[in-house]
Amino acid sequence: MARCYEIPDLLALCPKKVGNTISPHFDAARIGYERWVNETLPKGFAIEVDNAEMPLLAALAWPYASEKELRAILAYMTMSFMLEEMTDREPTEISTRNSEIWIKVLGDPEAGRDVLNPHPFIKLMTKSLANDLKSAINPFHWPQVLESNVAFARCVIKEAEDRELFEDKDAIRTVEAYMEYRRETIGTRPCFVLMRATRKLYLNDETLRDEVVADMENYALDAVFIANDIYSYKKELDDNGALNNIVTVMTRDPLTASLPLQARFNHAASLFHHALKRFEDARSAISLAKGKYDAKTYDMLQRYGEGLVDWIVGNIEWSIINHRYCVYDSERDRQGRVMRLSAKEAELAEENTRISVKVETVDIQTYTVAQNKVSPKTYFGIQLMLFSLASMCIFVSGIRNNDPVLTGTYLLG
Structure with missing residues (x-):
């Protein structure tokens, strides 16, 4: 018999989007992309891509993107999805090799022609995807796109290493350490660069490193990944036990280890709310420090804050309805925010809590030296x-x- 859990109402906590709520070019981009997916990708992977409904995410998170920019964003999202597929279930050695090739081909598509026995996804990047992205990005933002993706690819390698480490169910993790790490592994920072490109925000590296500006971006990233972890939990539970998910990590942290699943969802929502508050605090601090920036930079920072809101909200809007996560079994459940887990899924979720009690006991015995x-x-x-x-x-x-x-x-x- 299914067990029911209430998913917190994250949208109710968010500020409202300013201006467009979705790109007016959504339908045109979606039709062209879906045709390309079904004509080009292997059937099994094409089904996964279709279920992800990436055109909807692109249009919701980049509501000011033109049709050409949406196509470029979809090329990037497809390549990012491919990187996930090439690394998610592979040993660290293979994940490392695939990540290194991926970033090399992203920067120089011709480099893919020199790879021996390349993965089919690398062939597609070489043939069209990498050039489709670069052709729509202006020269100012392209170095930032590459730099952010180099960092992302390194984090993918680290994630593969951690996946092997934390298959040990007695391993202890802390929510705080996970949050610092997850901020980078979710792969949203490169998307923020693409958002700045579509909004014509020419913020240089020095401005982006400004403490308050960096805080604004980092807390937006936190809000995105916490929401993503909540909504993707059910899918990840079926895939791999949701090992790299904040809801599971809580069971490895002595401070939250005894929380049952519903309480973990609620606590994740509290962390989301806290990240949003810090994000808004950073936006306010930028407004209060108006004299610190020239007029043009100040205006771009204000619009960057609006773009980050679009991303936070758009990500949630997409997560609630896409067929990749399948959070809700029916429209009625979606309206009531009721997530149903099968008896087997619920048993696995609660098994994590029982494991956490074992971890705490082992820790106490170690502390007392026997x-x-x-x-x-x-x-x-x-x-x-x-x-x-x-x-x-x-x-x-x-x-x-x-x-x-x-x-x-x-x-x-």
């Missing part, structure tokens, strides 16, 4: 002390993040 080296009374006292400290940390974390779920977890024991 139970047989202290008296039972002393050992029990240490366990009780550590449990109390962990509970207090959960309570403090709840207060800091204004999270009633964590606060209640402590108060209710």
